[in-house]
Amino acid sequence: MQVKNGDKQAFEAFLQRFWKPIFALAYRFTGSSQESEDLCQDIFLRVYTHVQSFRGEGKAFTWLYQIAVNVCINWKRKHKVMPFLAATEEEPSRRSTSYEALMHLELRDAFGSLSSSDRLLLILRKFYGFSYEEISEILSIPTGKVKSRLHEAKERLALKLGPFLEGGEESWIAPKSKHV
Secondary structure, three states, X not given: OHHHHOOHHHHHHHHHHHHHHHHHHHHHHHOOHHHHHHHHHHHHHHHHHXXXXXXXXOOHHHHHHHHHHHHXXXXXXXXXXXXXXXXXXXXXXXXXXXXXXXXXXXXXXXXXXXOHHXXXXXXXXXXXXXXXXXHHHHHOOOHHHHHHHHHHXXXXXXXXXXXXXXXXXXXXXXXXXXXX
């Protein structure tokens, strides 16, 4: 990693490459462009000042996300706010069918009512596509625990969405357990 060697151009390229996904992650926590911008500056400053701690055992992107998630969680604790669901989708447009608009609102409400750890797991897996192993590294928890907690989070989301899943898209949801 050239950034580790103090190459300022490499850091600028790193910053350009990862600013948008880190901003999107911060926005999901803050719901504010200004706050997200401030968090990104803090995150990349920490990366720059702590780049020597990167051991190179995993991907630089995973290491960056570990820093970003920790900074965002600390921000949330300090501000005592619930992370905002500002996923890649936008508010329903006027052209949306009323069912699509209703589904968007139901998903937003159901997702928002989950615990912050459930939301974080779902965001890292479904929005960013991280593997179980990468999530394990980011959150510093065993891979098996990631799998079980993610499965439980999907089940809780499925319960909250209940009737809206009948005949609808279920890619978010774990298969319904016989015990539920």
